[in-house]
């Protein structure tokens with residue numbers, strides 16, 4: 291399977307608003323996050339200390355807080371927002387099909 295393949299990862303309805311759900315895609319743990327009507331997929335492994343963001347907290351401003359040292363990433367862009375983070379997260383393309391399935395296309399890297 292190539293990196294530009296769309297992969298069916300979950301029912302979109304199974305990702306609750308303001309919460310994070312784990313998915314495993316081609317050996318990577320991905321965090322699925324819903325912000326209202328928007329769905330996002332980011333790498334789940336924190337770029338600081340390798341904690342899983344699937345145990346993190348989604349904030350009302352659209353960021354996710356790492357459970358280990360409280361670093362925050364922007365869910366939409368993957369941008370590292372504060373110390374101790376110095377490296378952004380990979381963001382993956384998402385789409386929802388007519389059957390309500392959530393598909394992810396992994397970013398390269």
Ligand code: FES
Nearest residue numbers: 336339356359361
């Ligand atoms: S492991 Fe995530 S902020 Fe340190």
